[in-house]
Amino acid sequence: MKQTDLKNIFSHYRERAPTIFKNKELLTERFSPGNILHRDPQINQLARIVAPAVGGEKISNTFIFGTVGTGKTLVTRHVTAELEKESPAIKTLYINCKMKRVSDTEYRLLAELVRALGGSVPATGLPTDQVYTRFFSLLEQQKKTTVLILDEVDNIIKNIGDDVLYSLLRVNQDLHDAHLSLIGISNDVQFTDGLDPRVKSSLSEEEIIFPPYNATQLQDILLQRTAEAFQEGVLDRGVVAKAAALAAQEHGDARKALDLLRVAGEVVERQGGQKVLIDHIDSASQKLDTDRTTEVLRTQPKQSLAVLASIITLSGDHGVQTGDVLSVYEKIAASRGLKVLTQRRISDLINELDMLGIISSRVVSKGRYGRTREIRVMLDPALLDKTRKILEENYLLDRLGRFS
Template identity: 50%
Template sequence: MSNVNEIFEDFLKTNTIFKDKKILQSNYTPENIPHREDQINQIAKILAPALKLQKPSNLFVYGKTGTGKTLSVKHVLKKIKALSEEKSIPIQQLYINCKLKKIADTEYRLIAQLIRDLGKTVPTTGLPTDEIYKIFFNIIDERNQLFILVLDEIDQLVKKIGDEILYNLTRINSELTNSQISIIGISNDYKFTEYLDPRIKSSLSEEEMVFPPYNALQLQDILLSRSRCAFQDNVIEDGVIEKCAAYTAREHGDARRALELLRVAGELAERSGSEKLKIAHLDDADEKIEKDHMVDIVLNQPKQFQAVLYSILFCSKESQVFTGDIYNFYKNICSKSALRPLTQRRTSDIISELDMLGIINAKIISKGRYGRMRQISIALNPTTKSKIVEILEKDLNV
């Protein structure tokens, strides 16, 4: 019997500690959403006019990641959908997650995606942008419906392509004769609307809601209710849920992360052959999540980014590194691995993008007469770092 078969056989023999793992996955939508009743009711109140085909106010939802914004909105929309189908009220819902690449990178793509969601095909590129607007507009208007458009992570969208698209979308109502469209924006960033054009801001946030982070007790509740369905009985040691909740509450009260932590800890426990989920697994899971996440990010970067990152990782053996050092080293790397070196201007941008990704910390300092530059340090823990260096060395063959 081959090795792989053994692995599979073993896997089948071990009685897994999970009952239903997908309950802990981030795309799972639970039936009831604890500690969000108020918000859900409020959303329902705001959206209720839709059922009488009156346009609901545009809604703006704020809250950190993992505070249940998307979940709550989707929950309410699901109810509306069920009701509208039952009573055949012409309401159409559109949901776009602006974070997803290739969907909401540009104005064109976003509108094209909306059109596709409405069941028409449209070229992925090649048409003028105003053409695509016209198509969208016509489809909407001829349907004679009420549209609810959800733009999740709308701050990402505006950061990438500006607020013009929002202006166009909010303005579209005044030109529609048969249909109406109301917009629900979901944002992680409290300060998001500050960057917006005041006109857009006022029309977009006719109603505003804030989702506060979960506290440790609420997180415990959530974890408990989900783990009851996700795990076999009595596999979780005492204190694990509490610790997991406390862990994440201390950071941002991100329920998604708490659930991921629990899931990964479970996987680790299972893989190590343990029959119980112990606190130690939680710590391992924490590290593993970060590592996997970072490795994933790095692998998905273009070659040039990797080269710059490698230079940074290599140079940062010394205590302090600055832009200039890195650029020089980077040029070296390029000649070694047959890359065409980019200009200093571009590498500067790459460095700040790596900073945004959380792989490095870059602080702008001024050394007076000796110039102004970024002081760069690594934001990775040592095991992650060495893993990434290893990957990059292979990728760039240096």
């Protein structure tokens, strides 16, 4: 392509009148509306819990539950931001524990906390207790009531265990001029069941539950945003209702509903269309699913892709067994110059693919013929096709979907 062509493309984008979106930002989860709909009880409950901080008192540790896209993070950040405005002696820290390299080890979590308080910690190298000490001394220096929001806190338990939480919950015993309170947010209602009882009781001094939105509530939320997000008259009749209905089927997920509208708008924009129709919501729904999976696959290590290639090669109407996967994997890895990993490691890689939702596996006993895992590929035909292409790009399968 000539450079002049590039210039044309860019200037076309700059000069053309916006046809679909007025402000796309309103359809992203980064945007926080001034008025949060259908969450008054939860906002009031949380406000009452954190209010004592204004008077310099320590506030109760709080646990917030609710499925994805029910406004937990939005409400928590809204209330704590308002709280911060009330007094200069209050500071809130927000940590998203689901982010990679944040809560996968104790060291990283503590390093993240230190950074949030304005300190610095190397990515690796220090003994963990030194990072603890840095965190405590920074807290003490602040002389403030600090509210620590741990979003998706279940990831900490999964990756590190509950010792860190226990230490964080006890930190007030060593602080003189400061307080630390925790707000834990989780999608998984059952995750506290396995917690150390001491952690469980001090983390859930207060609990707030966020129920899923129903289709009508989702529609209200979408309408609140679409007026400013889209140009006038762009959305065809029934588009908002369709997006709300689809998202309501998926556990009342408002984020999903907003994504559907945004992606549908982007599809129309790219096609040079003028109007978002109901069909575009369906295409958006498919595109969201595909994008998520292909993104996950592209970031997988080669060994993991080699295991997936083995599973796909073997998969048919019946489930595939670990032993078969292993022998095909060994052939693929050896012929591609990869180091051939042991069965133990392959077992873990199969588990990881399962957690990513790419395959589904369950342990079955075949009696005299041993215990194994039965593995099935969980991709629809279109996605499977894309997956094969990614495996081809990595030279793990040929164009016919074989490994030889």
